Amino acid sequence: xxxxxxxxxxxxxxxxxxxxxxxxxxxxxxxxxxxxxxxxxxxxxxxxxxxxxxxxxxxxxxxxxxxxxxxxxxxxxxxxxxxxxxxxxxxxxxxxxxxxxxxxxxxxxxxxxxxxxxxxxxxxxxxxxxxxxxxxxxxxxxxxxxxxxxxxxxxxxxxxxxxxxxxxxxxxxxxxxxxxxxxxxxxxxxxxxxxxxxxxxxxxxx
Amino acid sequence: xxxxxxxxxxxxxxxxxxxxxxxxxxxxxxxxxxxxxxxxxxxxxxxxxxxxxxxxxxxxxxxxxxxxxxxxxxxxxxxxxxxxxxxxxxxxxxxxxxxxxxxxxxxxxxxxxxxxxxxxxxxxxxxxxxxxxxxxxxxxxxxxxxxxxxxxxxxxxxxxxxxxxxxxxxxxxxxxxxxxxxxxxxxxxxxxxxxxxxxxxxxxxxxxxxxxxxxxxxxxxxxxxxxxxxxxxxxxxxxxxxxxxxxxxxxxxxxxxxxxxxxxxxxxxxxxxxxxxxxxxxxxxxxxxxxxxxxxxxxxxxxxxxxxxxxxxxxxxxxxxxxxxxxxxxxxxxxxxxxxxxxxxxxxxxxxxxxxxxxxxxxxxxxxxxxxxxxxxxxxxxxxxxxxxxxxxxxxxxxxxxxxxxxxxxxxxxxxxxxxxxxxxxxxxxxxxxxxxxxxxxxxxxxxxxxxxxxxxxxxxxxxxxxxxxxxxxxxxxxxxxxxxxxxxxxxxxxxxxxx
Numbered sequence: 001x002x003x004x005x006x007x008x009x010x011x012x013x014x015x016x017x018x019x020x021x022x023x024x025x026x027x028x029x030x031x032x033x034x035x036x037x038x039x040x041x042x043x044x045x046x047x048x049x050x051x052x053x054x055x056x057x058x059x060x061x062x063x064x065x066x067x068x069x070x071x072x073x074x075x076x077x078x079x080x081x082x083x084x085x086x087x088x089x090x091x092x093x094x095x096x097x098x099x100x101x102x103x104x105x106x107x108x109x110x111x112x113x114x115x116x117x118x119x120x121x122x123x124x125x126x127x128x129x130x131x132x133x134x135x136x137x138x139x140x141x142x143x144x145x146x147x148x149x150x151x152x153x154x155x156x157x158x159x160x161x162x163x164x165x166x167x168x169x170x171x172x173x174x175x176x177x178x179x180x181x182x183x184x185x186x187x188x189x190x191x192x193x194x195x196x197x198x199x200x201x202x203x204x205x206x
Numbered sequence: 207x208x209x210x211x212x213x214x215x216x217x218x219x220x221x222x223x224x225x226x227x228x229x230x231x232x233x234x235x236x237x238x239x240x241x242x243x244x245x246x247x248x249x250x251x252x253x254x255x256x257x258x259x260x261x262x263x264x265x266x267x268x269x270x271x272x273x274x275x276x277x278x279x280x281x282x283x284x285x286x287x288x289x290x291x292x293x294x295x296x297x298x299x300x301x302x303x304x305x306x307x308x309x310x311x312x313x314x315x316x317x318x319x320x321x322x323x324x325x326x327x328x329x330x331x332x333x334x335x336x337x338x339x340x341x342x343x344x345x346x347x348x349x350x351x352x353x354x355x356x357x358x359x360x361x362x363x364x365x366x367x368x369x370x371x372x373x374x375x376x377x378x379x380x381x382x383x384x385x386x387x388x389x390x391x392x393x394x395x396x397x398x399x400x401x402x403x404x405x406x407x408x409x410x411x412x413x414x415x416x417x418x419x420x421x422x423x424x425x426x427x428x429x430x431x432x433x434x435x436x437x438x439x440x441x442x443x444x445x446x447x448x449x450x451x452x453x454x455x456x457x458x459x460x461x462x463x464x465x466x467x468x469x470x471x472x473x474x475x476x477x478x479x480x481x482x483x484x485x486x487x488x489x490x491x492x493x494x495x496x497x498x499x500x501x502x503x504x505x506x507x508x509x510x511x512x513x514x515x516x517x518x519x520x521x522x523x524x525x526x527x528x529x530x531x532x533x534x535x536x537x538x539x540x541x542x543x544x545x546x547x548x549x550x551x552x553x554x555x556x557x558x559x560x561x562x563x564x565x566x567x568x569x570x571x572x573x574x575x576x577x578x579x580x581x582x583x584x585x586x587x588x589x590x591x592x593x594x595x596x597x598x599x600x601x602x603x604x605x606x607x608x609x610x611x612x613x614x615x616x617x618x619x620x621x622x623x624x625x626x627x628x629x630x631x632x633x634x635x636x637x638x639x640x641x642x643x644x645x646x647x648x649x650x651x652x653x654x655x656x657x658x659x660x661x662x663x664x665x666x667x668x669x670x671x672x673x674x675x676x677x678x679x680x681x682x683x684x685x686x687x688x689x690x691x692x693x694x695x696x697x698x699x700x701x702x703x704x705x706x
Contacts, residue, residue: 012631012635013631013635016632016635020381024381024384026399027384027387030398031398036391036396037391037394037396039394039657040391040393040396040398042657043383043387043652043656043657044384044398044399047380047381047383047384047387047645050376050377050380051377051381054373054374054377054380055377057373058377070694070697071373071694072371074371117430118429119630122426123426123627126602127623129606130606130623133606133619134616138603138610145599145602146599146600149595149598149599150595150599153595155593155595155596159596163596163599167600167603170600170603170604177260178259178260178611180610182607
């Protein structure tokens with residue numbers, strides 16, 4: 001077992017496998033509880049069983065007996081090229097990615113003493129954007145998200161504003177040509193204000 | 207005769223307006239997306255996929271193929287100028303492309319990449335048309351049990367080729383199948399795993415899954431990576447000399463093309479493998495007079511000559527059996543299914559003209575690569591200078607809008623986030639994302655063929671292992687077992703033999 005495993009009790013992979021075990025168990029049990037007919041039950045239960053057993057094996061691979069452990073944990077390939085022998089190959093690039101992950105970008109937060117991991121920031125802001133889009137509509141959430149994201153990474157404010165306008169325009173195009181209700185949210189409806197925003201630009205064409 | 211008339215019908219479709227216009231748009235979009243570090247063809251195709259909904263079917267698929275082909279070349283721009291491949295498949299090009307740029311031969315290297323990629327892509331597209339009558343014969347010999355077993359074989363092969371643990375690959379593939387069963391059951395109108403949520407009745411749209419797995423997960427990865435230097439790059443050298451270099455090494459060029467096309471046909475291998483194999487083979491065969499790693503032009507010809515034929519090669523299993531060879535072909539398969547086409551007998555039967563239109567478009571796109579590629583070279587560095595912090599929010603905006611466009615369903619947008627997170631960790635811990643995607647895309651087809659097989663056999667599972675009545679199914683089952691357990695058994699046998 002690698003030192004990485006011994007240093008941290010729980011890895012992200014273990015969490016992922018536990019989730020997979022739980023979800024696949026649900027996929028096995030639900031058809032029984034809800035009396036699914038055979039033609040709706042067999043295939044999902046079969047595939048869920050593979051996920052369930054496979055995830056359990058992977059979760060407890062370090063406690064498995066020799067041959068089974070080899071089968072579960074060993075990497076096997078039919079392509080013979082060992083990319084690690086080639087300088088700068090993908091195998092080596094993976095190592096450099098680790099270095100990249102340690103890189104800290106210049107952010108607005110760092111200026112005020114807050115250090116937030118870039119990936120975490122990206123995921124959190126994206127989830128907030130999703131929630132904002134659902135609640136108030138993508139048309140209004142998009143400029144806030146794009147401005148917030150780019151300004152956090154100290155992008156030139158003019159570039160940020162231009163990008164926010166471009167992002168909003170893309171959403172507006174979706175809304176207009178594909179007739180999507182991106183100006184309406186499930187909680188807030190700002191669509192009555194839309195003509196006030198668009199008319200000065202389009203000259204009342206909307 | 208039917209094939210000849212389908213060929214000419216395909217030719218007229220490929221050359222008609224606006225189809226040819228979409229080909230050009232896709233090609234240019236592909237070059238730009240491929241040149242942007244961290245984007246590449248699967249991400250670009252996944253974002254564009256929902257936007258193709260209003261397009262006519264053939265035009266939409268041709269647009270996607272053109273993006274794929276263009277991105278293959280575009281990836282080399284960042285690889286040569288920045289030592290940062292725009293796509294994984296261009297990683298091998300950095301080995302000699304970047305040293306060439308440092309030696310003042312950036313234009314030569316870019317022209318070599320353009321010429322080698324286009325020339326071999328052009329030849330591979332011709333080979334595809336020539337091979338198609340044989341493919342038609344093979345495809346038409348397959349029935350329901352064979353198609354179900356092929357989906358399983360595809361996932362098994364991907365597991366092995368992607369060099370991970372077999373169990374991880376199987377879990378990934380089965381998880382994809384499992385998620386594809388959410389929603390109304392295929393054979394009986396009964397909702398499954400919807401838990402009273404009306405939005406889940408149509409299931410998780412596989413295009414949303416593709417966007418999550420490729421675009422969202424890739425943006426998470428990109429967010430953590432260091433911004434590449436934006437210093438002004440001096441693009442020196444000669445485009446003409448570079449293009450001529452490709453013809454100085456005809457054996458290297460043709461050999462790389464054959465390697466690319468051959469490896470492209472293997473599910474799961476993709477251009478990343480083919481370009482490295484082509485590079486390694488060239489470095490091995492020219493070891494005596496080569497200066498590989500220091501800017502040897504053959505070190506650029508080999509990977510670039512292999513990348514575009516891989517596109518042609520990977521179309522064979524994708525269109526014939528619905529088994530994609532790479533992430534990009536998985537997205538392409540998604541596009542094919544989204545537009546109501548069925549890989550296999552239909553695409554090689556009544557819709558053969560569409561298949562030929564695709565092959566011919568591939569042929570035309572390689573001519574466009576030369577024209578656009580050689581024109582773009584002096585301005586190439588501008589594309590690579592775009593800040594990743596500007597790319598990420600725009601990709602997210604397009605991903606969410608695209609996912610919502612599919613069915614106007616917020617569950618699809620949520621699936622982008624959830625499956626994107628899953629994809630990020632799957633890549634990090636070496637679980638095959640392609641196997642997962644294949645499972646989710648092929649799930650409904652596999653389930654349908656699974657039940658149709660059981661209906662044929664009266665519920666007997668022996669239909670999959672009957673050597674007398676179903677010899678093809680039997681052979682496929684054996685192939686699955688060999689693929690899954692062969693390497694493991696071989697390793698054990700070798701250990702025992704070496705001990706004795």
